[in-house]
Amino acid sequence: MNDTTAQSTLSDAHSRVDTNETTMSTNTTGTEPTVGASTAGHSWFDRPVPGVKHRLTAPLTAVETEPSTECSNCHSMITNTALIFNCYVCPHCDHHLPMSARERLQWFLDQVDGELGQEFVAKDPLAFVDSKPYPQRMQEAQANTGESEALIVLYGKLRNIEVVACAFDFRFMGGSMGSVVGDRFVQAAEQALAEHKPLVCFAASGGARMQEGLLSLMQMARTGAAVERLRLAGVPYIVVLTNPVYGGVTASLAMLGDIHLAEPKAMIGFAGKRVIEQTVRETLEEPFQRAEFLLEHGVIDEVVHRHQLGDTIYRLLAKLCHVPNVDA
Numbered sequence: 001m002n003d004t005t006a007q008s009t010l011s012d013a014h015s016r017v018d019t020n021e022t023t024m025s026t027n028t029t030g031t032e033p034t035v036g037a038s039t040a041g042h043s044w045f046d047r048p049v050p051g052v053k054h055r056l057t058a059p060l061t062a063v064e065t066e067p068s069t070e071c072s073n074c075h076s077m078i079t080n081t082a083l084i085f086n087c088y089v090c091p092h093c094d095h096h097l098p099m100s101a102r103e104r105l106q107w108f109l110d111q112v113d114g115e116l117g118q119e120f121v122a123k124d125p126l127a128f129v130d131s132k133p134y135p136q137r138m139q140e141a142q143a144n145t146g147e148s149e150a151l152i153v154l155y156g157k158l159r160n161i162e163v164v165a166c167a168f169d170f171r172f173m174g175g176s177m178g179s180v181v182g183d184r185f186v187q188a189a190e191q192a193l194a195e196h197k198p199l200v201c202f203a204a205s206g207g208a209r210m211q212e213g214l215l216s217l218m219q220m221a222r223t224g225a226a227v228e229r230l231r232l233a234g235v236p237y238i239v240v241l242t243n244p245v246y247g248g249v250t251a252s253l254a255m256l257g258d259i260h261l262a263e264p265k266a267m268i269g270f271a272g273k274r275v276i277e278q279t280v281r282e283t284l285e286e287p288f289q290r291a292e293f294l295l296e297h298g299v300i301d302e303v304v305h306r307h308q309l310g311d312t313i314y315r316l317l318a319k320l321c322h323v324p325n326v327d328a
């Protein structure tokens with residue numbers, strides 16, 4: 001009995017909906033015959049309405065109007081505005097694209113109070129020439145990046161913690177470490193030490209700068225000594241390894257942190273994969289030297305998505321510096 005009642009109620013409802021639809025369509029055509037006639041060939045939405053601007057016939061796509069960047073992983077085109085808002089992470093495949101040092105620091109710090117080490121200028125003591133003279137290479141890198149060297153040091157605030165933060169710019173001669181990079185890093189560490197502020201370093205480098213020969217190799221010892229002074233004084237030093245970190249930077253300041261974080265799929269190593277393959281005569285499979293591989297083998301502490309980096313570093317620093325966590 002109940003089933004039959006339910007079915008009859010349902011069929012009643014259907015017939016009511018049908019009647020409503022018929023009524024609506026009759027009303028539309030019946031009450032506005034003139035509009036339909038005047039916009040013959042146009043859709044109902046395109047009809048002219050007094051006081052409302054007519055929409056463009058061919059809507060412009062964002063790609064046509066804005067400069068865009070191709071994702072190196074999934075090859076989709078992303079507008080530069082979308083990239084900036086997404087911290088240079090591809091919205092389609094989550095690939096972490098390269099980020100300039102200054103943008104990274106400005107995005108990381110909640111308040112920037114100043115910059116360190118701008119007074120240091122690179123010299124050319126070896127009068128080094130490869131395919132181009134070293135000073136010419138420097139000028140080109142400065143013109144292309146708008147920076148004077150491969151390391152940028154800013155100090156300011158991360159929420160309620162005063163920090164000194166530095167970042168390598170890989171676009172500037174492959175983020176290579178010359179004497180000025182060493183000078184700036186040591187100055188950053190000394191300021192952190194003097195004011196007892198934690199130091200955060202975003203590393204991205206191909207290694208030491210061969211144009212400066214031994215002077216660039218000496219920076220490994222200098223920066224290592226500066227980090228050791230921080231350790232003795234109990235000042236936290238956090239390293240974030242971004243894609244890629246190699247050579248003398250891996251062999252010094254980038255592997256001496258109290259905590260090592262890395263961005264997903266970042267390539268981190270000392271010698272390149274090909275050089276190692278030639279030496280050990282073995283084929284090294286894909287995850288080799290990736291951040292996830294290093295995490296599995298205990299080289300780094302955590303792989304952190306770029307969107308979570310700021311919060312993760314803040315939580316760690318709040319604990320290490322015994323500062324109340326304002327996010328908690």
Ligand SMILES: [Zn+2]
Pocket residue numbers: 071072073074075076090091092093094095
């Ligand atoms: Zn992508």
